[in-house]
Amino acid sequence: MKAHGMAGHLIRRLNQISTQVFSTRVQAAGFDVTQVQFAAMDAILAHPGLDQAGVAAAIAYDRATIGGVIDRLEQKGYVVRAVSKRDRRAREVRATEAGRAMFDEILPLVTALQSEVLERLEPKERAAFLALARKAIGPAPGMTEQG
Amino acid sequence: MKAHGMAGHLIRRLNQISTQVFSTRVQAAGFDVTQVQFAAMDAILAHPGLDQAGVAAAIAYDRATIGGVIDRLEQKGYVVRAVSKRDRRAREVRATEAGRAMFDEILPLVTALQSEVLERLEPKERAAFLALARKAIGPAPGMTEQG
DNA sequence: CAAGAAAAATATGTATACATACCATCTCAG
DNA sequence: CTGAGATGGTATGTATACATATTTTTCTTG
Known part of the structure; x- marks a missing residue:
């Protein structure tokens, strides 16, 4: 038994598949948005008006990485950034009309595509897999749901 | 229900955790090798003497990406590349003594760390998760085990 | 054997992903 | 208020990850 079959390798493959399915489906629908975006x-x-660090915490990302992600969202006109009045270091991020429209339009698509990522599993297995994945990850680090 | 909880997000988080555990443990042991490497x-x-495309296929990677990965392995003295005699386009890759020694030394470490990635799961759940992950991925695309 | 298709690398460009360093700003101790 | 430390964001450097284009070489087909 070698590197294939190990947890790390399997998870990486799953991530590849997931990313692939996402970009294929979303691009087919005429949008240029990544999974991360x-x-x-x-x-x-x-969370309208959340600052970049808050966004990063909400989705378990790196502060440095989120900067670039939001740059691209801003370039596409999906979000705007403004210096916070309370803290001049912070940049508050808000979705634009176009951003909300885009999200509303691809949300059903993205929801539908989730099962495609695990299409080799029976519905029951899929549910079991997701439950185990959630447990393996544990509670979200940065923000709680009812924030 | 939003993006959290979706398969793509969960898988991405798992990949983060896996990568984190890997590099932490391997670096603690004094090695500078990534999961991909x-x-x-x-x-x-x-598969000694496999060319880069073969390596890429074996671990389900992109040909363009594997080039850089092998560059770094070569810089560290873990592998050597030589132009194939049968096909002058191909670069055959072979592990050096140092490469084999490094691998032998961290293999038990990496094997041990696999369960740490899923440490929140009970042993039974862990096995179930891995079985489901294997099924979800399906058969390896590029190479078969008994090559 | 020559023309064209196919394949192996590499190059280029974009997008994560993260460590580290750095600057600006805020908070807190005193 | 002042200096220290913490925090938000950016910059830099490294490492995936992959699409696309290009070059070199091989294979195919006539």
């Missing part, structure tokens, strides 16, 4: 939009829409 | 070494040791 979608997750960021989700957090931004759920 | 380890997987590549595994394939190279299992």
Whole structure:
């Protein structure tokens, strides 16, 4: 038994598949948004005016990485950034009309595509897998749901 | 229900955790090898003289990506590349003594660390998760085990 | 054997992903 | 208020990850 079959390898493969399915489906629908950008939009829409560090914490990302992600969302016109009045270091991020429209349009697509990622599993197995994945990850580090 | 809880997000988080555990443990042991580099070494040791495209296929990687990975392994003295005599386009990759020694030394470490990635799961759950992950991924695309 | 298709690498460009360093700003101790 | 430490963001450097284009070489087909 070698590196194949190990947890790390399997998880990496799953991530590849997931990313592949996501970009294929979303691009087929005529949008240019990555999985990460979608997750960021989700957090931004759920918490308007959240600063970048907050967005990063919400989706378990690196502060340095989220900067670039939000740069691209801003370039596409999906979000706007403004210096916070309370803390001049912080940049508050808000979705634009176009951003919300884009999210609303691809959300059903993305929801539907989730089962495709695990299409080799029976519905029951899929549910079991997701439950185990959630347990393996544990509670979200940065933010709670009812924030 | 939003982006958290979706398969893609969960899988990405798992991958983060896995990568984190790997590099932490391996670096603590005094080695400078990534998960991907380890997987590549595994394939190279299992199939001496395999070309880069073969390595990429063995671990389900992109040909463009594997080039850089092998560059770094070569810089560290773990592998050597030579132009194939049969096909002058191909670069055959072989592990060096240092490469084999490194691999042998961290293999038990890496094996041990696999359960740490899923430490929140009970042993039974862990096995179930891995079985489901294997099924979800399906048969390896590029190479078969008994090559 | 020549023309064209196919394949192996590499190069280029974009997008994560993260450590580290750095600057600006805020908070807190005193 | 002042200095120290913490925090938000950016910059830099490294390492995936992959699409696409390009080059070199091989294979195919006539």
